[in-house]
Amino acid sequence: MPESHEKIDHEFYTTDRWNNWLGQVKESGFEFKEEESSEKEGAVFVNMADDVILSCLKVIAKYESNALPAEDAMAILDDIREIALTEVEPMSEDIDLMIESLQTSLMGSFAACECYIGKGFDKKAKLDELISAAVEAEEAEDIDSAIGYVAQVGALVLDGKTLPESSMEELPYGLVAEWLDGIDSIEAAMMGADSYKEDDGKYDAV
Template structure:
């Protein structure tokens, strides 16, 4: 599609500050506490899982339009950057436990955001082995090279967006750390893509500001 036609795409709000703030409101209302029973904590922690999924779906809508040449590379990257800015905007403290969970949400989404950007830019090797990339990311974290670790993790995410799957064995053997949190975001991308492809067929007039 010619560039001038891309620029004529009607404005569509893939994600908004209001939407993010609604999720923060839900998190506050949950009264989540880490020390509660596993069953109660699981029920209340669902809001944080849903926060992640909602952002992931918004980003998948962007990449779906990019794939259909309804958005240029520059437009897609700009929108993804806007969504990332919303997620990483300053958040007023709520409670120690909830603040920790929101920070965990943002950490997992960081891996996802870089993956989406790498995918749009084509900055990944389609022939790479995801299990080897995961090992390389873990090794880089162990060497305190977090920039390299994030790059390897993002390449995993780009391959997932291209249609590959995360190897269960490699994911199960992940040591606790920031790479594991980033890969949670990649796993959320995979789950969203498997769960439904509705993000590929959305209405310009969808009213999605309220959650």
């Protein structure tokens, strides 16, 4: 049996925070439309995903500064994953599709963060080759290998590499494309304000 992490009390991300976002999503009354209003209403999903990813980046920043041991960082990421990937009660057909897509992309983000902290990647690996391998694995219905390659891509992005535009533009629609959307969101968050590195995410072992 896998070792169970002791529960860590932390403020990096909470169920209340996730539920608050779900409340905003419900209030948005989002529907797929051709008009610009749909894009404006859809911003809540982007902000919701970014909030989760920034919380993960705060955990990684604490780990990198040695303020958080790897085991504790993994336990907190597991906790955030559990909150963000929990099944959401149906709201409307369009909103449910957006939530499902958001959660799928976050799977890629979480896999990347865990791969980075677990040092499960080769710093010399080429991103375009890993992306191609992920697509081929998905086509062969080897989903475990596909998410493994995506996790390595994300870990390399967390390590400072840049996603290759050509590979990202040529992606066939599928799980790998959605997971890589989560990696793209990590890259965008890292290129934005880095104030998350100074965040004092309090945590205590219970």
